Amino acid sequence: MLLIVQIVLVLAVILVSLVLMRGGTNARHLAIRRIMLMIFAVAAVASIFFPNVLTSLASFLGIGRGTDLVLYATIVSFFVFMATTYQRFRHAENALTALSRRIALDEAPKPWAEDRH
Amino acid sequence: MNRTWVVIPMYNEATVVGSVIEGLRPVFPHVVCIDDGSSDGSQDIARAAGAVVVQHPINLGQGAALQTGIEFALQDQMTRNIVTFDADGQHRVVDAAAMVTRLDAGEADIVLGSRFLDDRTQIGPMKRLVLKTAAVQSRLATGMNLTDAHNGLRAMNREVASRIHLTQNRMAHASELVHQIAEIEPRWVEHPVEIIYTDYSKSKGQSLLNSVNILAELFFR
Ligand SMILES: Nc1nc2c(ncn2[C@@H]2O[C@H](COP(=O)(O)OP(=O)(O)O)[C@@H](O)[C@H]2O)c(=O)[nH]1
Ligand SMILES: [Mg+2]
Numbered sequence: 580m581l582l583i584v585q586i587v588l589v590l591a592v593i594l595v596s597l598v599l600m601r602g603g604t605n606a607r608h609l610a611i612r613r614i615m616l617m618i619f620a621v622a623a624v625a626s627i628f629f630p631n632v633l634t635s636l637a638s639f640l641g642i643g644r645g646t647d648l649v650l651y652a653t654i655v656s657f658f659v660f661m662a663t664t665y666q667r668f669r670h671a672e673n674a675l676t677a678l679s680r681r682i683a684l685d686e687a688p689k690p691w692a693e694d695r696h
Numbered sequence: 697m698n699r700t701w702v703v704i705p706m707y708n709e710a711t712v713v714g715s716v717i718e719g720l721r722p723v724f725p726h727v728v729c730i731d732d733g734s735s736d737g738s739q740d741i742a743r744a745a746g747a748v749v750v751q752h753p754i755n756l757g758q759g760a761a762l763q764t765g766i767e768f769a770l771q772d773q774m775t776r777n778i779v780t781f782d783a784d785g786q787h788r789v790v791d792a793a794a795m796v797t798r799l800d801a802g803e804a805d806i807v808l809g810s811r812f813l814d815d816r817t818q819i820g821p822m823k824r825l826v827l828k829t830a831a832v833q834s835r836l837a838t839g840m841n842l843t844d845a846h847n848g849l850r851a852m853n854r855e856v857a858s859r860i861h862l863t864q865n866r867m868a869h870a871s872e873l874v875h876q877i878a879e880i881e882p883r884w885v886e887h888p889v890e891i892i893y894t895d896y897s898k899s900k901g902q903s904l905l906n907s908v909n910i911l912a913e914l915f916f917r
Contacts, residue, residue: 676756676760679756679760680752683752684768687750687751687768689772690726690748691772691774
């Protein structure tokens with residue numbers, strides 16, 4: 580059972596990461612990220628007031644302790660965070676490159692213009 | 697020779713770039729250096745040696761510089777060929793000239809330099825192993841039967857150049873270029889070139905550490 584949960588979690592990580600990695604910055608992906616953040620926050624608060632809820636959820640999934648469940652969720656969020664941050668970074672870098680290249684080319688001397696006099 | 701622009705990515709090469717450009721100009725009068733914010737005065741030396749200097753406002757890397765240089769050269773409507781050449785004196789002008797001759801003869805649309813087609817290049821066993829691995833990997837990934845996938849000396853005609861769009865600003869541009877060539881499906885040949893490992897290029901070279909980057913980028917693309 581534990582193995583199955585672990586495999587499902589790993590698959591979830593890969594799937595969610597891939598989905599979020601492909602799109603990047605559009606509204607749908609932003610919404611998904613916000614929903615996930617909300618769920619995570621609610622679960623975190625709930626675990627403070629009702630530690631048993633998490634633990635029983637965890638044992639229902641066959642993981643054991645609630646802390647382990649939180650750990651798995653943290654790992655998933657971390658991978659998603661890494662993937663989206665990488666994606667945003669690439670977008671920003673591409674934009675910066677395009678801008679810099681435009682400046683460089685605009686300011687460059689163009690010796691062939693003189694050939695035509 | 698049809699009009700050929702030599703594109704040189706340049707970053708802090710003040711001690712050598714002047715003589716490199718002076719060596720090129722009798723054969724290739726049109727030389728452009730893409731500078732990435734060198735802090736050692738490379739720009740002035742390159743200009744004094746007769747090159748056009750195009751300056752990135754911030755450091756973007758060698759791949760970005762190549763793309764900028766290609767776009768610069770394509771703005772010149774007379775341009776027929778573009779050569780990419782290193783600023784650090786590791787490439788030979790005679791090799792570049794022979795490659796352009798093959799372009800002008802209509803033998804190929806792009807000529808790729810390879811240091812493994814003859815035994816002129818003196819290269820250490822570790823570096824050879826890394827470069828060979830990279831070549832095998834790119835062969836498997838693209839089906840192009842390359843012997844040297846990380847050679848900065850290339851000559852291409854206008855049509856191929858206008859279809860290249862490098863987005864990998866740093867080291868990974870080399871394998872990205874091979875992938876794009878495989879997509880474009882031009883007529884390509886490899887040409888034997890000598891890579892000169894001077895004390896200067898070795899001292900600058902993070903060579904073996906750089907190999908780690910090359911391998912990492914191959915397997916974690
Ligand atoms: N524009 C630009 N050129 C660079 C940069 N890094 C290296 N180069 C140039 O790229 C060429 C090859 O660099 P080098 O470090 O010798 O790489 P290697 O010979 O492939 O190991 C040289 O002409 C360098 O001056 C960079 O960040 N920006
Ligand atoms: Mg070099």
